[in-house]
């Protein structure tokens with residue numbers, strides 16, 4: 015099966031709750047239902063360069079090199095940053111910086127501070143917590159606190175906002191720093207209410223306080239280039255981002271070769287040959303459909319499970335190559351997820367449309383979107399209309415003319431065929447109906463015909479024609495199952511079987527062993543030793559995970575191996591000082607051993623990293639009551 019067939023498959027799609035929690039990616043809750051590169055060269059070098067370039071261009075034209083072989087799609091070409099592009103592409107730069115993508119992350123500004131001249135207070139009755147947002151010493155502060163019935167403060171935790179995520183079309187979230195890790199604030203800004211409220215997932219109890227980690231994928235989709243500490247998924251270098259916002263090179267690939275070439279050409283006064291294929295930089299328009307859409311899919315197709323290929327990071331993806339070479343993206347079949355259109359992202363919806371199915375790869379995100387400009391109002395509708403008319407004619411539409419003239423502006427294709435969801439604000443899912451239906455209320459034909467066969471396999475979104483490697487696919491599929499298992503228990507047994515096969519096929523794969531151990535704990539709770547063996551193998555294979563150690567420690571406790579368990583808890587804390595479960599468990603062990611002093615010390619440790627941790631506070635009261 016080739017990759018397109020996979021993407022065309024009518025069954026995919028439909029997000030549900032996992033996405034709901036942004037656990038990996040999605041943002042949904044009641045409200046969000048969801049150095050400039052100038053190369054100084056001597057005259058002689060210039061002359062040589064001039065010859066070389068002219069020659070290269072000639073070769074490009076005569077040899078008709080396939081446009082896919084972009085020089086900057088290779089590893090090793092340097093990123094230069096948007097400012098370098100500005101010099102020669104000033105107008106693209108200007109308009110792009112006003113789009114949502116061009117403002118995807120920001121540092122709190124004087125304007126933001128002015129907005130908070132009057133502090134904001136939110137009281138959440140359900141959680142019995144108070145949240146405050148205010149400016150202090152030129153910084154924005156988020157605070158969470160709780161008081162008892164007499165008004166005495168039980169705890170209060172404050173953090174300075176380091177980054178704002180989101181331009182704000184739907185909303186904004188905020189990041190705080192603790193050491194070299196970033197965490198999501200429990201408070202977000204919602205454009206719909208033009209005010210602040212709990213971040214998605216918090217009022218449902220999925221997250222609390224300032225404990226939700228920012229993992230690599232979150233910042234990989236939202237920033238220009240996150241700089242992770244090697245081997246970590248949530249610790250960052252200083253500063254954490256080389257480029258703050260989504261930038262030119264995320265869609266065009268690294269720019270060093272292109273900038274050098276054009277700087278040399280400009281210095282030589284060479285004429286610009288518009289007709290030549292410029293292999294120094296990727297223009298997505300010139301890519302074949304699958305890899306063209308991959309440029310957008312890196313961030314706009316979250317999938318239900320994403321598994322990086324061994325040794326890869328998200329930043330290894332280069333526009334002009336296949337996304338599947340870096341990450342395997344899987345979706346849960348729609349029959350399992352349930353049909354709920356609002357929770358789909360644009361890719362998933364678009365693939366349900368007739369326009370997509372019948373246009374043979376011609377339709378892609380850029381058939382309608384110019385990512386350099388974000389048009390609004392009539393300008394936007396007129397532009398989109400002209401995009402429809404690049405494939406349709408005004409007489410393609412069968413609706414009565416009078417009805418079509420009655421829209422504003424008249425004959426606004428979008429208002430009837432791609433309406434917005436009026437009532438809900440949704441982050442990470444389309445607000446605009448990208449299914450392009452004849453009438454918005456109908457069920458897409460692609461889904462109607464799907465009833466007869468009920469697929470139970472995950473859909474492999476990034477399977478490319480070249481990725482026929484069954485072994486590699488087994489690894490991806492097994493790990494994908496482990497990612498979706500909590501949300502879709504019906505996939506659990508199959509996941510376990512796949513993990514078992516994968517563990518046999520990849521004996522030293524830390525990730526597989528860790529996932530296998532977790533799956534065993536759920537599916538075979540009495541077989542402690544088997545799960546323990548898997549976790550131990552994961553550690554032996556180099557896993558740096560605090561969670562793996564804590565899971566193993568729990569099994570050791572069950573087996574009565576207290577000393578081994580305590581060592582594992584201590585290692586967990588050392589590897590991840592913000593991992594509260596390890597502290598809580600260890601404190602439990604100390605209190606079991608009647609070691610009051612160490613138990614109190616550990617619990618104080620939790621309350622230091624997580625003052626709102628109620629379990630730690632309760633446990634502390636009990637331990638204090640123990641005799642000395």
Ligand code: HEC
Nearest residue numbers: 098099101102262266269273276277286291292295296297
């Ligand atoms: C020194 C001037 C210069 C700089 C700096 C520069 N470009 Fe260009 N770029 C050009 C010229 C001239 C063209 C048009 C001729 C061509 O395509 O060969 C061009 C064309 C392009 C194209 C279209 C290529 C095609 O085949 O359609 C893209 C995309 C592009 N530039 C992106 C960038 C990005 C991204 C940066 C920053 C990393 C950048 N440029 C920096 C001069 C420059």
Ligand code: HEC
Nearest residue numbers: 113114115118180181235236260264309310313379383388
């Ligand atoms: C590096 C990740 C990334 C890539 C690559 C990417 N996008 Fe985006 N896109 C985003 C994010 C993040 C937002 C939301 C920005 C915000 O509002 O804060 C967004 C928003 C948008 C929007 C809404 C308008 C706007 O500018 O905010 C459109 C339309 C869009 N993207 C289209 C595309 C298309 C088309 C492509 C491929 C050519 C693409 N994107 C590639 C991350 C990306």
Ligand code: HEC
Nearest residue numbers: 039180181182183184185186187231232235316441442443
């Ligand atoms: C797979 C890529 C991806 C991941 C991971 C991801 N986002 Fe997003 N996010 C997007 C895209 C694309 C959009 C805009 C378009 C949309 O809604 O589909 C968006 C929209 C948003 C918005 C609304 C922006 C606006 O202008 O209204 C916020 C806020 C946000 N994301 C925060 C986060 C946070 C915080 C995380 C991590 C905890 C995260 N996102 C993880 C891709 C991602």
Ligand code: HEC
Nearest residue numbers: 096099103106107110260261262265297298299380384385
């Ligand atoms: C979200 C993806 C994305 C980002 C970010 C992006 N571009 Fe583009 N760019 C495209 C696509 C897609 C095309 C092809 C547009 C078309 O032909 O409709 C393109 C085309 C171009 C072109 C050639 C044709 C033209 O429209 O002038 C230049 C030059 C260019 N981009 C420069 C830039 C620069 C400079 C930046 C950063 C300021 C940038 N792009 C950011 C996706 C992107």
Ligand code: HEC
Nearest residue numbers: 368369372373376377381401402405427428431450451452
């Ligand atoms: C890349 C080409 C392309 C673009 C752009 C495009 N379409 Fe289509 N569309 C098609 C094809 C091909 C079909 C199927 C044959 C047909 O019905 O004409 C189709 C079918 C449709 C249908 C019938 C759907 C059904 O379920 O029967 C509607 C409605 C539609 N398009 C509306 C639009 C609107 C509105 C736009 C602009 C927002 C648009 N299309 C943009 C190619 C395109």
Ligand code: HEC
Nearest residue numbers: 310314360361364378379381382394398428432444445446
């Ligand atoms: C047939 C035309 C068409 C195609 C193809 C298309 N879009 Fe859109 N898209 C629209 C329209 C129309 C809007 C509403 C824009 C507005 O109101 O200004 C929109 C809005 C968006 C938004 C803003 C959030 C939202 O849902 O309103 C994002 C993000 C986006 N599109 C991404 C994509 C991506 C990614 C693809 C490719 C998978 C894509 N679009 C393909 C027409 C299209």
Ligand code: HEC
Nearest residue numbers: 402406408410411412413417418421425426427430452453
């Ligand atoms: C007032 C709402 C409205 C507007 C505006 C509108 N359409 Fe339609 N369109 C419809 C309805 C309703 C149908 C289904 C008619 C039927 O099946 O009898 C339809 C059908 C279609 C079809 C499918 C025709 C077929 O042969 O099955 C296409 C393609 C289409 N429209 C394209 C467009 C394009 C392109 C525009 C803008 C130039 C547009 N429509 C504007 C309401 C509208």
